[in-house]
Amino acid sequence: MKIVKLFTLTFIFNILISFNIRSQGFNENSESTIQFIDSLANAQYPATEPGLTLLISRNGIPLFVKSYGLSDILEQYPLTENNVFAIGSMSKQFTAVGILLLANEGKLNLSDNIKKYLPQYNTHGKDITVKQCLTHSSGILSFTEKEGFDSLFTLTLSKDKMIEFFENDDLLFEPGSDFSYSNSGYLILGMIIEKVSGMDYNQFIRKNIFEKAGMTNTYFYGEENIIPVKAIGYDGRGISTYKETSQFFSGWTEGAGNIKSCVNDLLSWNNFLISGKLIPEDLIQEAFKPNILPGGLNSNYGYGWNVTMLEDKKIIRHGGAINGFLSDAVYLPEDKIFIVALSNNTGKSPDKLTDKIVLKILNLNSADPDRIAYDKNSFDLYEGSYEVQRDGGRLLKNYTNDKQCRFIFVENDSLKLQRTGGGLFTLLQYDKDKFFIESSDKRFEFVRDGDGKVSALDVSSYPVTFGLTDLCIRSDAERPKEREIITVSQESLKNFEGEFELQPGFNLKIFTENGELFVQATGQEKLKLYAESNNKFFLKEVDAQVEFIQDKDNSVNKLIFTQGQQMECIRIK
Template identity: 30%
Template sequence: MPRYTLSFLLLIIISAVSAQSYDQVMRARFHPGAPGAVALVAKNGKIIFQKAYGVANMELGVNIKPDSRFRIGSLTKQFTACAILKLAEEGKLSLDDRLTKYFKDFPAAYDSITILHLLTHTSGISLSRGYWNAELRKKDFTPRELVDVFRNDTLDFKPGTRFIYNNNNYVLLGYLIEQISGQSYARYMDSVFFKPLGMHHTSIETAAAIIPNKVAGYRYGIYDKFENAPYLSMTQPYAAGSIVSTAGDLFTWITALMQYKVISAASLEKAVSSHRLADGSLTNYGFGWATGSIRGNKSIRHDGLINGFSAFMTWLPKQAVCVIVLTNCEYYNPEDAGTRLAAIALGKPYPEIPLKMQPESLQSYQAVYESGSYGKRIVQLLDSTLYIYSKGGSKEQLFPYAKDKFFLRNSLETFSFIHDPSGKIIALQAEGPEKTIEYSRSPEVVPAVKTIRLSAAELDRYLGWYQFSPDFSLQIFREGNQLYGKGEGPRQIKQLILPLGNNRFAAKFLDAELWFKEDEKGKITGVTKVQNGESMAVKR
């Protein structure tokens, strides 16, 4: 067989395997008959995977299509930021301009805020805490009315000294675009970006507009059943989150950005570089884009969350990889799926199949690991399984995938244990999409936990309700030969609790214990909850 024919067949096989891997990631997260998603993966300017999953409208039973339109939420911010940069390139503004140059009737505090502060979420303007409620979210606002919601509030911090993600920054940028361009935000976006770039399925959503192929939005209701997302006037997200688009149009947008058809190379470099605060620390955020890494490679990324929808987009400039995931449920996590798709495109997929390790081999990892900025992570052996957690928090099982390397289910965080020259473990390195953190091993001792077996009759001694406050009671109940605790209310999560002996139980997936009290006759009369260094005793 000629060499070029063999190479061609090998390429076909590799492409088929990759497509299957992408599909497996998506199918594991988005299921038939439920709200779903569209995923797009591109490399070197070409789409190598695009597929739709789930239902566009649960009432009509219509499936999502690859060209379905979704609200993209805060992915809108990159469009707003590029509009500002384009106006700067045209000499119509400077990023160092103070806001009072354009808004003469604003309070004096705004004289210390620049356009750059708005772009980077370092302005200190109010978050409008406590203003919004469900009824108010249905009301239409003009851009000026949106600005007036927070304009007279006291600044939350001195501009340039802190990073606080705040939609109001981009609402004000949208209003600025209108003042400088003389056009509405929607008209500016359509005439300057959408139409010239051929983004024919992208627009600013309004209540009156009929948008072909737009999917319905959902969320989880009580008992985790899907329900329609609550109504939101799309005048409110405005320049911070009002765009409706398709995965294909967003890829067109990214392609145009990388070819410098939207803004110049210099402007784009500013937009996708982490901003520095006054003290020199990095924020991991540029202009409408966050910075991070995927499997050790620099990534530019952003997510979007809005009533009924969640979205994620990332691109890796050096590897020319772009991934877009759009969903029609606000409780989904498209970042997890999208980051895994990008890792596959890089040829460095996240580990998902654990290795087998004997419990005695896991004991050496058990310790408290500390970071001055990020607190403590505790690694502990529970019977024959290794867990990691923060004090008082949820426990996650560590799965080994290589020597000294572990991963978590349903997480993008991976862990590596670091040895000194003598072979002693001295640190734990946690690598995530946003940052890599190193924790030093402390001398604090973490004992291994061993559970015991109790019969169903022995477990039944603990069943019942325990009231911790007038508003909160804990139910202890048995399913099969396992005991569970669950707080009162539909959104409470049941916790598996494991017997340790002497009327003590430990939550398997939470750093908490229950110590039951018995009277002289052996009857259980109360319980003490021990969590995060605090204890609370109540009666049965």
């Protein structure tokens, strides 16, 4: 819905107040820290695109508040600190605290089987507890990644129908034995809150949390018409391709991601929670403690928060991703620092920004590790294939039954990594058995058994790993053979040149340069195309192919772009 245009004076005033640095500093180098943060955010979120609002506080007092970019591309409204964003999975902490409120009142126990409250739910004969849903150790797959969900997320369905969509699927693992991030588990927790409290989920959270915390500018999905200053969510990359997103049916997000808020309200929430006025200190600390799995595995996840250690500092964090919006919030309890970043641009990751802010504030290195010379004597031990177990905090089998591997091999005296369907990367060594990719947050460690043989590849993220690390087990899968590249005439390459529409506003431009053929997607870098036949080409950076469809007169009016699925692109120029 278009927003009525305000007076020009109000527009200018919003620009002036969108940058607000409060009086207290971060440390003795506060001015340089502020300049560093501001330059990072400005570079990532230009004024002409959907953007981000950033708040940083210490001891509960805002130190830095600034907005970057637009809340509405059509009307060219700038973002301000009062804009309301969908916060996605950051909502889970409110559900978790709602459960803890009921537990503190003696109305439920975290060790209760969920069938006590949802007797019709299919647990496949297993005991699945409330705590296991809180810690993503229930084994229940996440419905958002299940095949078929794309056709359902905008539909108005009863809770019973939503539960039917995933409850009969096999559990991913024995409850309590592993970790796999599950929106389904938090949908179930929201239903348990309703069952135990006798209140609608939204009513319970608003009465028991929002109102008590003084969150006066926070709402739920489905309440868009009463939000006074909302940000519009956009998907895409590049100013010409940003588009407003379709909205989830609010029932799907309930408990897992249905809250919309602003940076100031989220600071009020964090302040109120840690004050101990809502739930006792011991319950707060329980929520902020990572769940330990059998064998001593640290899941890095508590109740609604990701909980990790960075050097000797505890990091309490959760982000969110929902159509058109991304969010991230970090709390550093020892330093009493809270950082929250809300964005209406899914083309750019706010967590990359908050990572750098955390490292800067804690005076930790944000650059790549210092590289050391390869231990080439170990290359033979490293080479091989390693089966991917999890991705993005979820077990891979939540997404697909297809096996995926990370292939390690030596090429030109360097160690290379390529994932199934992914690009080719050079691994650089920084310690014994430890490697990184230049300008990437990924870290790779080869795991040895008692005999010194490499049995697995452990993949983590720096500075913070979400959930369990991905322990890739050595397998016997063969690395795909390199494709044979052929030479195609310059006349044929010129015939392929043009612009082809992949989807409205997102095109593939095909052009020649210095006798070679390139493809460039809207808003992205150009990539070289390699010929494997007279009309079929592939990319080396990603597992993608382009097939030019020629008519009887050899004219090319469409192409087939394949990356996981086939997409027909019609020539528009």
